[in-house]
């Protein structure tokens with residue numbers, strides 16, 4: 556184990572060096588014409604700000620969100636700076652994520668399709684009911700409905716654009732959170748049936764996108780959701796709740812089971828759907844490395860369990876807002892708030908997704924997917 560950790564640390568240091576020198580698109584070049592983003596708060600860039608009825612707890616439109624973003628102002632990103640959608644967009648040659656769908660005026664939607672649109676909504680999940688506690692979020696079904704209606708409006712003229720664009724999806728964590736955190740679960744829950752239901756929903760959404768012309772899919776599988784500060788805190792109230800990583804075991808178990816199901820579903824889809832290509836991250840594998848004691852030292856991540864933007868609760872949970880205490884060095888923290896990674900931690904993930912070779916991303920990386 557120690558030897559493996561050492562090797563990984565070295566690889567990580569090399570990766571950081573490459574990241575600092577910059578890879579991906581050359582100046583002024585774009586590797587795909589457009590990027591379309593779907594999913595949850597890991598990739599939301601402001602849709603929830605503009606969704607009527609969405610509660611403050613499911614928005615990130617107040618300080619200290621955005622403290623490291625170029626404007627130093629909150630934008631709706633659940634991060635101190637750029638999020639994963641921005642960082643992948645940057646590798647592809649864009650300045651940041653395409654704009655939030657809700658931020659576009661009606662007459663601006665079709666023109667913006669040329670560069671891409673972000674439909675993601677914090678709190679949402681694969682299942683329609685996920686995120687209901689937020690008071691109003693865009694489920695994946697809603698996000699897809701908006702996208703396909705724009706494609707229909709554009710008619711045949713959209714086909715070439717859509718087929719060459721990157722479809723970036725990061726969703727599923729909220730379904731796992733809500734299931735694992737259910738205070739009154741029905742007796743004899745069937746985890747396997749629940750996970751199969753999630754994967755079946757995912758498959759349906761991918762088939763709908765394919766039918767609308769999408770061919771290039773980058774899929775971010777849910778990470779070890781039991782290791783975020785909110786779930787570490789929740790685990791303390793469960794009998795035998797902690798696993799060997801000191802995280803919420805029941806939630807992590809769901810993540811560990813979901814990844815292989817998703818990976819094999821994608822493999823099956825790409826066999827059945829002519830011209831479909833994909834790249835999927837092994838986010839639980841990445842997280843396993845980061846959260847194994849000592850595993851993340853080479854990545855400069857020394858604080859694995861506590862939110863940088865710390866509320867008064869256990870592990871800094873309980874509210875990242877203007878009263879929260881900020882950690883001095885964001886690049887040492889995995890987590891920005893109780894649920895979301897720091898800009899620095901997500902930049903490491905973006906690097907692996909875009910440039911990784913076999914380990915933690917497959918069957919190809921996003922750079923290879925874009926080049927097809």
Ligand SMILES: *[C@@H]1O[C@H](CO)[C@@H](O)[C@H](O)[C@H]1NC(C)=O
Nearest residue numbers: 682683684694696697700756
């Ligand atoms: C989810 O919502 C969409 C429309 O918003 C609907 O078409 C679909 O049938 C719903 N799915 C389930 C499983 O209820």
Ligand SMILES: *[C@@H]1O[C@H](CO)[C@@H](O)[C@H](O)[C@H]1NC(C)=O
Nearest residue numbers: 795796798803804805806808
């Ligand atoms: C998680 O899975 C492991 C291995 O399958 C099992 O031993 C453990 O009891 C599970 N933990 C929880 C909390 O479900």
Ligand SMILES: *[C@@H]1O[C@H](CO)[C@@H](O)[C@H](O)[C@H]1NC(C)=O
Nearest residue numbers: 866873874875876877878879
């Ligand atoms: C920040 O959140 C805490 C906990 O919910 C709350 O007590 C406090 O008033 C909030 N501060 C601001 C400035 O909103």
Ligand SMILES: *[C@@H]1O[C@H](CO)[C@@H](O)[C@H](O)[C@H]1NC(C)=O
Nearest residue numbers: 571854855856884886887899
């Ligand atoms: C790593 O952490 C050190 C100490 O907190 C900090 O000074 C440095 O900027 C960090 N390195 C990177 C690449 O962010």
